[in-house]
Amino acid sequence: MAEPTTPPTVIVGAGPAGLTAAYLLLTRGRAVRVIERDRLVGGIAQTAAYKGFRFDIGGHRFFTKVTAVTDLWRAMLGPDFLRRPRLSRIYYGKKFFDYPLKPMNALFGLGFWNAFLIGLSYVWSHIHPIAPEVSFEDWVSNRFGRRLYRTFFKTYTEKVWGIPCHTITAQWAAQRIKGLSLWTAVTSMLFGRFMRKGKNRIKTLIDEFEYPRYGPGMMWEKFHAEVVRLGGRVDLETAVTAIVHEQKTITGVELTTAGRKERVPAAAVLSTMPLRHLVHALEPPAPPEVRAAADRLKYRDFITVALILNVADTFPDNWIYVHDEQVKLGRVQNFKNWSPEMVPDPKMSCLGLEYFCFEGDGLWTMKDADLIALGTREMAAIGLIDPSTVVDGTVVRMPKAYPVYDEGYEAALEIVKHYLLPFTNLQVAGRNGMHKYNNQDHSMVTAMLAVQNLCGERHDVWAVNAEDEYHEEAQLTTALPHDELRALRQTQPAVPRSARERL
Secondary structure, X not given: OOOOXXXXXXXXXXXXXXXXXXXXXXXXXXXXXXXXOXXXXXXXXXXXXXOOEEEEOOOOOEOOOEHHHHHHHHHHHHHHEEEEEOOEEEEEOOEEEXXXXXXXXXXXXXXXXXXXXXXXXXXXXXXXXXXXXXXXXXXXXXXXXXXXXXXXXXXXHHHHHOOOHHHEEHHHHHHHHOOOOHXXXXXXXXXXXXXXXXXXXXXXXXXXXXXXXXXXXXXXXXXXXXXXXXXXXXXXXXXXXXXXXXXXXXEEEEEEEOOEEEEEEOOEEEEOOOHHHHHHXXXXXXXXXXXXXXXXXXXXXXXXXXXXXXXXXXXXXXXXXXXOOOOOXXXXXXXXXXXXXXXXXXXXXXXXXXXXXXXXXXXXXXXXXXXXXXXXXXXXXXXXXXXXXXXEEXXXXXXXXXXXXXXXXXXXXXXXXXXXXXXXXEEEOOXXXXXXXXXXXXXXXHHHHHHHHHOOOOOOHHHOOOOHHHHOOOOOOEXXXXXXXXXXXXXXXXXXXXXXXXX
């Protein structure tokens, strides 16, 4: 246990990256103080609870190719990990399509003629590709054909991000779905039993995953408990309002709890707060051009409407993507199918309806009762529930759930990175901390490297890519023991740049 008189390393944020960093620093004998603005730990991987019903802020599969991450997960939960079958579908054109695609389901759902035209469009896209690839629309159309792009990509993507696909960078498409092509999807639906086993599984096509008995928050609640057991301090419902530095060295932080301010010394700061907030918290202030670049970084926000139904079973899926322009609903989670123990009464069900929005817009400011009513109507409209079975509901709003990869974000991010890198005792990690669309295991890896940097090593945390490796046809697991984390920079592919940036 660290000496109590040692100035702590202040960790901003108690999500996967922040809690991983806190735990690892404590095992190295460092004093740690974690500051979390929310009342729950876990960030967007938290598990909310309402009258005994537990639900994710989005669904969080536990799937990784990093052995060090697996080791930590198992050390924390062990037998409380369940292996769950994956079943997900796409709702489009008043029909449900299995995902991954299955030949007869896809053929009958699309119709033979439409399927034939999709095939022709795919061939045409390879004979006459769009050049240069500037946008998400260009990138996907070149690999799937324009007709399949309009069928299975356009509507859902625009719901999630709130901007037209032709304004989303090709870089984002390359990160999210690089390893998946029409050929992969078709061969998977024909030979899926073989493709989804062995070395070449693609993350989007896996047919089972691990999941904590009481949801992902169970993992981060356990991390929280271990941090406290090891002598760390975790302050919930507390904000970091200033980060004080002298000549690029952090000396302390200002905390605000229930309107009361406190200044504490800091040996170092590891930040997982949004980069925009980090830059504006610096005292003395960052130069105007750096603050302006930080303001250029945008975020997409998220609402979960949890509906409680007095029926034992609703539909068999873990989740369903809603590609229907007639409803605002983006995705539906069936938490009982993630883990039966998420629902306290086996005669009941709990569904999570996901709405993507911008903080302050019409959805975000809608009253909870109105959101519950909207969700009930839309679920009935697409035929997933009988509205008379809805007996209760609640709403959780999650700001800054997704960093946005819009045009110009990369140049702004470079300005911020260039300014922050010379700080001697400041590290960033995690999704919002790096403005990277990380999954929780990648966020943990950035935290592992950031901790090593605070302990005297030199790793380029920014080289850890958010998604590229996941969607390539790469091995499901890689030999990456703890002592090989230092080589992670060389094992990660570079983040692809947008075509417009290369012009």
